[in-house]
Amino acid sequence: MKVYGLTGSIGMGKSAVAAMFRREGVPLFDADAEVHRLQGPGGALLARIEARFPGTTGPQGVDRAKLGAAVFGHPHERRALEAIVHPAVRDARSAFLRRHRARKFIILDIPLLFETGGQKRLTGVIVVSAPAWKQRKRVLARPGMSVAKFRQIRGLQTPDAEKRRRADHIIHTGTTFTDTRAQVRRLVACLSAKTGR
Known part of the structure; x- marks a missing residue:
């Protein structure tokens, strides 16, 4: 089985592209969705997150604003959260790979793929990209987003030009x-032909 990584900086349209791959029948593991599940109501990580970051969880799961305030701009705290979350996501990803082991290729949607060195274990990397002005427009339209926060998030991510280069x-x-969907369909056909799916 060939394993491809799907990545892209904030506001590039990666979630929309991931949905397109799914509609084409490609098994796709969404790391962000798994984090939401683990941190949502009744999530497996709530007790550990609450113990490490008191007051950041409740009946609806993690209060993302409170947890974000506790870790954003604080590298030590962010690493503490990652030490709780990342192993659980890896376990879920391993289970996904086992479930789809008969498939010729699958896609792992990993937002911080290059930042974590995850590309080393993959057959190839698919990068979702858009012009900088469009990225900015999309991100600043999100609730609770500011120019300063956008700059801070972008500063933590590998630059788009570097992602495209790699x-x-x-x-x-x-x-x-429509054009984006056509690109996805062409790529699915290409990867299917390569693997003989």
């Missing part, structure tokens, strides 16, 4: 939805 495949989302 990519095996690029999906451009600075165009129409």
Whole structure:
């Protein structure tokens, strides 16, 4: 089984592209969705997060604003949270790989792929990219987002130009939805042909 990584900086349209791959029948593991599940109501990580970051969880799971305030801009605290979350996500990913081991290829949606060195274990990397002006417009339209927060998030991510340089495949989302979907379909056909799916 070949394993491809899907990544892209904030506001590039990666979630929309991931949904397109799923609609094409490609098994796709979404690391962010798994984190939300683990931190949501009744989530497996709530007790450990509450113990380390008191007052950041409740009946609805993690209070993302409170947890974000506790770790954002505090590298030591962010690493403490990652030490709780990352092993659980790795376990879920391993279970996903076992479930789909008969497939010729699958995709792992990993937002911080290059930042964590995760590309080393993959067959190839698919990067979702859009022009900087469109990225900025999309991100600043999000509730609770500010220019300062956007800059801070972008500062923690590998620059888009570097991601594109290191990519095996690029999906451009600075165009129409229809064109992006066509790019995804072409790539699925290409990867299927390579693996004989």
